Amino acid sequence: MATQKTLIVYYSRTGNTRAVAELIQAKIGGDLVQLKTTAARPKNYRAEVELNQEEQENNVLPELETKIPNFANHNRIFIGTPTWNMALPQAVVSFLKEHDFADKTVIPFNTNGGYGAGSVFTQIKREAKGAAVLRGYSVKGGEEISGRLLVIKGNKKVAVAQEVDHWLSAINVK
Numbered sequence: 001m002a003t004q005k006t007l008i009v010y011y012s013r014t015g016n017t018r019a020v021a022e023l024i025q026a027k028i029g030g031d032l033v034q035l036k037t038t039a040a041r042p043k044n045y046r047a048e049v050e051l052n053q054e055e056q057e058n059n060v061l062p063e064l065e066t067k068i069p070n071f072a073n074h075n076r077i078f079i080g081t082p083t084w085n086m087a088l089p090q091a092v093v094s095f096l097k098e099h100d101f102a103d104k105t106v107i108p109f110n111t112n113g114g115y116g117a118g119s120v121f122t123q124i125k126r127e128a129k130g131a132a133v134l135r136g137y138s139v140k141g142g143e144e145i146s147g148r149l150l151v152i153k154g155n156k157k158v159a160v161a162q163e164v165d166h167w168l169s170a171i172n173v174k
C-alpha cells in the first residue's frame, strides 16, 4: 500500500475545531493547516451569524488567504469544520471547490453548539468529488451565543481524545 501523506485542514473561529484537529495530529501525525479568509471576519458573534447566513443564501465563496502548495502530495485529507447555520461555513465550501479530491481519502470532523453536524458531512461528500469519504466524527463544542467559547480543554479534552481514538480505530485509520 502506498504511504499515507496526511493533511489535517480545519476552519475554526473559537478554537474547538482546532482542538480536535490537534488531537488527531497528536494521534497520527500529518500536516496541520488552519483555513483563513483573505478578508477579516466580523469579531462580533451576531455580525458573523448574519454575514454567514447571507453568504450561504447567496452562494458567496469567501476568498481564502490560506494556500496549500503541496496539496496534491497528500492522499489522506482530514477536514474539520464547525456547524454554522446547520451547514458548512462558506470558507470551507471555498476550500472544497478550490481543490481536486479525486482518488483521495477524505475524513471529516465537526464541532457544533449542540444542534449537531447539520448538513456538513453531506456537503463535504458532495463537494469532494472522486474521493472516498470516511465516516465523520462530531462533538459538541462551544456555544458562542451564550458566551461559551473554547470548551474542548481540560477534562473535556481528555474525553474527546478518547472518542477520537475510538473513532479512528473504528474507521481503521492509523
Ligand SMILES: Cc1cc2nc3c(=O)[nH]c(=O)nc-3n(C[C@H](O)[C@H](O)[C@H](O)COP(=O)(O)O)c2cc1C
Pocket (backbone or CB within 6 Å): 011, 012, 013, 014, 015, 016, 017, 018, 045, 048, 049, 052, 081, 082, 083, 084, 085, 086, 087, 111, 112, 113, 114, 115, 116, 118, 140, 141, 142, 143, 144, 149, 150
Ligand atoms: C456563525 C455561527 C453559526 C453557528 N451556527 C450553529 C448552528 O447552526 N448549530 C450549532 O449547533 N452550532 C452553531 N454554532 C456554534 C458552533 O458550531 C460551535 O460553537 C463550534 O464548536 C465552534 O467551533 P470553533 O470553536 O472551532 O469555531 C454557530 C457558531 C457561529 C459562530
